[in-house]
Amino acid sequence: MTHHVIIQEIAPLTGNVYRLRVDRPSNYDFVPGQATDVALDREGWAEETRPFTFTCQPEDPFLEFTIKSYPDHEGVTAQIPTLAVGEALLIGDPWGAIRDEGPGVIVAGGAGLTPFIPILRRRLRAGTAGEMTLIQADRSWNDLILRDEWHRARDLRTVFVLEEEDRKGCEPGRVTRKLLQKHGVTSRSRVYLCGPPAMEEAVSQALEEIGLGEAQLVQEEA
Ligand SMILES: Cc1cc2nc3c(=O)[nH]c(=O)nc-3n(C[C@H](O)[C@H](O)[C@H](O)COP(=O)(O)OP(=O)(O)OC[C@H]3O[C@@H](n4cnc5c(N)ncnc54)[C@H](O)[C@@H]3O)c2cc1C
Secondary structure, eight states: OEEEEEEEEEEETTTTTTEEEEEOOOOOOOOOOOOOEEEEETTTTTTTTTTEEOOOOSSSSSEEEEOOOGGGGHHHHHHHHHHHHTEEEEEOBBBBBBOOOOOEEEEEEGGGGTTTTHHHHHHHHHHHHGGGGEEEEESSSSTTHHHHHHHEEEEEEEEEEEEEEOTTTTSSSOOOOOHHHHOOOOOOOOEEEOOHHHHHHHHHHHHHHHHHHHGGGGEEOO
């Protein structure tokens, strides 16, 4: 089912990342970690649906998305900075396999952080974020989405991995088997994984080498 929702707020976060809040249709429910298909209600764009994750809580009176814009793709996300309050978006029903399945290690690359935003905030509120480790990878310190929120959260163990910047307290390069093991991933861990396809592939391979079974990996289904 397609829902017309009105943009209530649009605010820049880090770099090319924007937070969008829209009306919440009545009886619209989702589980933290789920996504939906979103299109712009503009001529020529209504059929161009793209998946985006809810970053609000199911009990919030609005729906929120955290969207990274890619100006050079000439696709839907390049239009995000041109959207205005009062404009409509078209959203589908919620779907997706990522949800909080218990204590574990989150491995998030770039905008792949989004399914874990509502999951981590929920745990921070409940005082159970200490059961999670967040391994967040991006190009540079300033690209890390909501970095200060995670950094400030004393209970949450954070590991920031920067591909293009050497910075004290952060891991340089990419998420490798060695890095995962250094930060506590064993064959018995539960790992949550979301990121660009090439990263998900490389990390899945590393996890397989560590001996992690498929049932211990929480990931969006292809
Ligand atoms: C389940 C799920 C949930 C997601 N949730 C979020 C979320 O919450 N937030 C978020 O930011 N993202 C999220 N994503 C990723 C998001 O869906 C994509 O970033 C988005 O679809 C990109 O759409 P686009 O139209 O801007 O670009 P695309 O559809 O990727 O590309 C449009 C066109 O640009 C060109 N193009 C493609 N790649 C490049 C390139 N590298 N350089 C130059 N040109 C290129 C091609 O011609 C292509 O047809 C999610 C993805 C999934 C699968």
